[in-house]
Amino acid sequence: MIHKKNPVAALRIKHKEVLEQEKELIRRAELLVLDTLDCDLDVALPYPTLVSALKKFDDVASWLAPTAWSLLRDWLQTSLYMQFEPHYLAVAALHISSVILKNWDVSDSDIGWIEEFHVTYQQFSDICQQVEEMRDLSNIIV
Known part of the structure; x- marks a missing residue:
């Protein structure tokens, strides 16, 4: 101009x-x-919650952290950050990374741990299901 x-x-x-x-x-x-236009671009990120959750599982945090961090970074390219609050994503990333690594399932230790981060089991389940659907779709596309 x-x-x-x-x-x-x-x-x-x-x-x-x-x-x-x-x-x-x-x-x-x-x-x-x-x-x-009344757009709010101040996006809260789930990384602080992920760090707090990893401290709770200190004995396995060193090998869970890179995978969970990578999942959160990959999800930035999806609509998940607009659909769910950051702490929901952090909890889901921690759980899914434990499932991917197949050594230890954080939900086995105590399913109540997700509620410490103000996430209900239904919300947790919804996120995990949506991530699984996205993963299945990407496998079909690739």
Whole structure:
């Protein structure tokens, strides 16, 4: 938009400090548009809850953590973060990683542990089922 009014403006963007100013101006404009549309892009992430849960299972945390972390990172590309609260995802990632690794099932130790993170068994089951459906679908596509 600026370059249409001033043809020299495009040349100014080659200067690094001008580029940074323009990027900040664009970022602010985008946030203003999103705020006007009443969009909330402040996404809470499940990583702090995952760390808390891993501390609860300290004896197996070292081998569960990478898989659970990877699952959460992969789920960023899905709609799960918009459908479920972060602590639901953290609990599901911990459980699913234990199932994937097949050495220890966190649900075997005490099914009540999920309730410590304010997740009901039904919510937990819904997330796990949806993840399983996504995994089955990706196997069909690939």
